[in-house]
Amino acid sequence: MTTSTRGAAKTPAVLVLEDGRIFRGRAYGAVGETFGEAVFSTGMTGYQETLTDPSYHRQVVVMTAPHVGNTGVNDEDMESKKIWVSGYVVRDPARVPSSWRSRRTLDEELDAQGVVGISGIDTRALTRHLRERGAMRVGIFSGGAVQDDAALLARVQKAPQMKGANLSAEVATTEPYVVPAIGEKKFTVAAVDLGIKGMTPHRMAERGIEVHVLPATATVEDVYAVNPDGVFFSNGPGDPATADHPVSVMRGVLERGTPLFGICFGNQILGRALGFGTFKLKYGHRGINQPVQDRTTGKVEVTAHNHGFAVDAPLDKVSETPFGRAEVSHVCLNDNVVEGLRLLDRPAFSVQYHPEAAAGPHDAAYLFDRFVSLMEGQRA
Numbered sequence: 001m002t003t004s005t006r007g008a009a010k011t012p013a014v015l016v017l018e019d020g021r022i023f024r025g026r027a028y029g030a031v032g033e034t035f036g037e038a039v040f041s042t043g044m045t046g047y048q049e050t051l052t053d054p055s056y057h058r059q060v061v062v063m064t065a066p067h068v069g070n071t072g073v074n075d076e077d078m079e080s081k082k083i084w085v086s087g088y089v090v091r092d093p094a095r096v097p098s099s100w101r102s103r104r105t106l107d108e109e110l111d112a113q114g115v116v117g118i119s120g121i122d123t124r125a126l127t128r129h130l131r132e133r134g135a136m137r138v139g140i141f142s143g144g145a146v147q148d149d150a151a152l153l154a155r156v157q158k159a160p161q162m163k164g165a166n167l168s169a170e171v172a173t174t175e176p177y178v179v180p181a182i183g184e185k186k187f188t189v190a191a192v193d194l195g196i197k198g199m200t201p202h203r204m205a206e207r208g209i210e211v212h213v214l215p216a217t218a219t220v221e222d223v224y225a226v227n228p229d230g231v232f233f234s235n236g237p238g239d240p241a242t243a244d245h246p247v248s249v250m251r252g253v254l255e256r257g258t259p260l261f262g263i264c265f266g267n268q269i270l271g272r273a274l275g276f277g278t279f280k281l282k283y284g285h286r287g288i289n290q291p292v293q294d295r296t297t298g299k300v301e302v303t304a305h306n307h308g309f310a311v312d313a314p315l316d317k318v319s320e321t322p323f324g325r326a327e328v329s330h331v332c333l334n335d336n337v338v339e340g341l342r343l344l345d346r347p348a349f350s351v352q353y354h355p356e357a358a359a360g361p362h363d364a365a366y367l368f369d370r371f372v373s374l375m376e377g378q379r380a
């Protein structure tokens, strides 16, 4: 529950981690209370895209960049219709935004959307704590929600965990919709929406793809009803171990041999469809400067990430799966986490990171071209 109060900057706020560590600051955005999983993002730009990425549903995002809100909020950079983070933590918010596109301040936007945040805390200390102890549950409280610390801690410890959370249906579209191809239409793609970011269909549309975005509950029949040249599985929030329905739909697509591409949650679902497990990372990857190697070319790309889980697949051997041979195509050079999978006997691949990459970098945009090549190959 949140109470909207402008001028929140003067209102004391408290951030309580489930292990009892407490940070005191001032309210930012809406005044009230909120709960979620505390995670940190190292992106120095693109806060508007971060806030509106549905994969952040039920997460409280800590920004490691010390100044946030400098370019205000514009009407163009949203990745979905609303802010999805459940809370927002910044060190030093901009008092006066400066950008020709800015329409309002970030503080006003968070307040208008009822998103509770906190500012003026030592975000470096908080980030180091999360790196050492791992992502954990957190609460932010301000105004009338502030009680004694022990009472707040008890409430944080009762909040739901991210492990085991099945969240796609809470963020995905309930009705199918079409994003038309830009210019000449060359292909039709069925995109299963598990929490899709707006830039993803746009990157496909730019390549002459008409994208039929389908609800997370879509069946194999719904997918083939649009007569697709390719099938796409999107990013999305929650624990991939709970995504049994999309895993079974993906198996149906793999059986038919239709070209298939997955991003982030979609990569974890491909992992599961092939028979690999998934697991929770200690504190995840979130930011826009993660080095990833494409092992099929040897090239290293700087990439945008937002994932807390990963696929458990062997890095150094080709695996036999029910759909033929599969290999790890991409790996994160910071920690050797699996960042991409590809099948060797069927036209299917996926990446754990974000080639659509709003707000950049764009090193990985070639993956959309790879998807187009698979669809061309199927036609030839």
Ligand SMILES: NC(=O)CC[C@H](N)C(=O)O
Binding pocket: 055, 234, 235, 236, 237, 238, 239, 240, 263, 264, 265, 266, 306, 307, 308, 309, 310
């Ligand atoms: N961006 C995503 O698709 C995230 C996938 C999954 N929810 C994770 O945290 O790993």
